[in-house]
Amino acid sequence: MTKKLELLMPAGDFEKLKFAYAYGADATYVGVPMFSLRARTNAFTMDTIKEAVDYAHDLWKKIYFTANIYAHNMKIKPFLAQFKKMVDMWPDAFIMADPWLIHLVRKEFPDVEIHLSVQANNTNWAQAEFWATLGIKRIILSREISLKEMKEIHDHVPEMEFEAFVHGAICMAYSGRCLISNYLSNRDPNQWTCSHSCRWEYKMFKNEASEAELETLTWRPEDYKMLDGNFMLEEKERPGEYMEFDEDEYGTYLMNSRDLCAIDYIEELKDAWVISFKVEWRNKTVNYIASVWLAYREAINAVEKGEKYDSEKLSWELFGIANRGYIPGFLAGNPNANAQFYERNGSFGTKSFLWILREYDEKEKLVRVEVKNVFKIWDEIELVSPNWLTKMIVEKIYKTKINHWVKKAGTTFTDNVSFDINKAEEVESAHGGGYEVWINMNKKPEDFSLIRKDAPIQIDSEKLWDFMKNKMK
Numbered sequence: 001m002t003k004k005l006e007l008l009m010p011a012g013d014f015e016k017l018k019f020a021y022a023y024g025a026d027a028t029y030v031g032v033p034m035f036s037l038r039a040r041t042n043a044f045t046m047d048t049i050k051e052a053v054d055y056a057h058d059l060w061k062k063i064y065f066t067a068n069i070y071a072h073n074m075k076i077k078p079f080l081a082q083f084k085k086m087v088d089m090w091p092d093a094f095i096m097a098d099p100w101l102i103h104l105v106r107k108e109f110p111d112v113e114i115h116l117s118v119q120a121n122n123t124n125w126a127q128a129e130f131w132a133t134l135g136i137k138r139i140i141l142s143r144e145i146s147l148k149e150m151k152e153i154h155d156h157v158p159e160m161e162f163e164a165f166v167h168g169a170i171c172m173a174y175s176g177r178c179l180i181s182n183y184l185s186n187r188d189p190n191q192w193t194c195s196h197s198c199r200w201e202y203k204m205f206k207n208e209a210s211e212a213e214l215e216t217l218t219w220r221p222e223d224y225k226m227l228d229g230n231f232m233l234e235e236k237e238r239p240g241e242y243m244e245f246d247e248d249e250y251g252t253y254l255m256n257s258r259d260l261c262a263i264d265y266i267e268e269l270k271d272a273w274v275i276s277f278k279v280e281w282r283n284k285t286v287n288y289i290a291s292v293w294l295a296y297r298e299a300i301n302a303v304e305k306g307e308k309y310d311s312e313k314l315s316w317e318l319f320g321i322a323n324r325g326y327i328p329g330f331l332a333g334n335p336n337a338n339a340q341f342y343e344r345n346g347s348f349g350t351k352s353f354l355w356i357l358r359e360y361d362e363k364e365k366l367v368r369v370e371v372k373n374v375f376k377i378w379d380e381i382e383l384v385s386p387n388w389l390t391k392m393i394v395e396k397i398y399k400t401k402i403n404h405w406v407k408k409a410g411t412t413f414t415d416n417v418s419f420d421i422n423k424a425e426e427v428e429s430a431h432g433g434g435y436e437v438w439i440n441m442n443k444k445p446e447d448f449s450l451i452r453k454d455a456p457i458q459i460d461s462e463k464l465w466d467f468m469k470n471k472m473k
Contacts (some may be wrong), residue, residue, distance in 0.1 A: 009289060022299040025061070049086075065093075069097070087109055093137070117140055137165070140165075165329075171329075377397060377428045380392075385445060
């Protein structure tokens with residue numbers, strides 16, 4: 001089977017969908033209201049999701065509907081009623097997980113294309129053979145399998161298409177199977193609403209504390225007394241193998257998984273018969289979409305042409321966006337201790353996302369920007385566009401009260417406008433907060449352009465390089 005390789009990007013709202021296509025996505029996936037795993041962070045309604053399909057198809061791009069919950073009894077009838085409406089919107093495929101819902105859909109809509117969600121945790125060829133009998137066209141492979149296992153599955157089911165995650169968060173359990181969120185916050189990872197409890201701050205206490213002492217302990221850092229000495233875990237079947245707990249005044253992060261980055265493995269994934277390279281995190285910014293595109297689009301294009309690509313350069317591009325340190329998941333085997341980021345639950349990045357460009361005044365050579373982070377006069381910034389990347393210096397910043405003609409959020413085209421510079425105030429920095437900001441730009445930027453700058457690295461360079469080595473081959 002030889003098919004064009006697909007870069008599949010997330011779209012949590014309409015603007016992110018537009019950016020994904022502008023930056024080279026071959027397809028996007030969107031959560032359908034009520035029935036997708038990420039419904040809590042999904043901004044689409046039934047009306048806008050139909051508009052999204054039309055937008056995608058006008059560009060000759062694909063769009064997939066994610067309807068991958070495991071339904072309780074009360075949701076079966078509403079699901080089937082809603083599914084008929086979704087079919088009439090003509091998405092290119094549905095991403096599903098629940099075997100019985102798939103069975104019911106197959107009976108009612110035999111021609112609908114179904115892709116098996118990663119939530120089904122397909123880890124072996126026997127499962128793939130089973131899903132083939134239900135007419136599944138594509139399997140989104142479990143994150144927890146290796147390249148070798150992928151090839152073995154293909155050998156048994158050669159007609160099946162494979163999709164694999166290449167970038168994004170990694171669950172500390174089999175994807176969606178963790179019960180911590182449900183237990184601590186009554187939010188079910190497989191019913192839309194995971195609270196990511198695995199990344200919360202936890203503290204350890206000595207078991208010799210009295211019951212009265214335990215009742216008076218608080219979680220405030222200023223009241224917390226650090227534990228003396230070193231603390232280790234020893235698993236019963238692994239005597240002598242000690243796993244160290246490390247903590248500071250804010251806690252310890254035993255279950256805080258690093259993030260997935262497979263930029264080094266695009267060629268190997270293609271050789272394992274993966275045709276769709278999927279990026280995770282629908283609730284991330286458009287800056288995330290653009291930065292990930294810069295790396296994976298270049299790598300995929302090179303592999304399709306039989307050429308090599310500079311994975312180290314692309315890795316540094318990916319370190320520009322917030323991350324917890326990268327590993328290649330299970331592609332090369334079990335990552336063991338490298339899988340967890342023990343030092344904190346936060347993330348870091350080498351680039352700071354500043355703003356989205358909106359309108360351009362050709363006469364004044366100024367562009368209106370939607371400010372996301374602070375910047376100031378004489379900052380060196382990077383202009384990121386679908387077809388070019390360049391550096392420039394901020395020489396002028398003007399702000400005015402927001403005018404009635406300012407476009408709605410979600411509009412991304414840099415149209416020519418007339419800006420009255422006499423009614424603007426020249427300032428030395430921009431912070432957002434109720435003002436529109438204009439900066440100098442010698443020529444009209446491309447549609448969907450962004451600005452970023454180097455950020456103060458929140459972790460020392462030696463540790464950053466260690467993260468790189470953990471990810472590299």
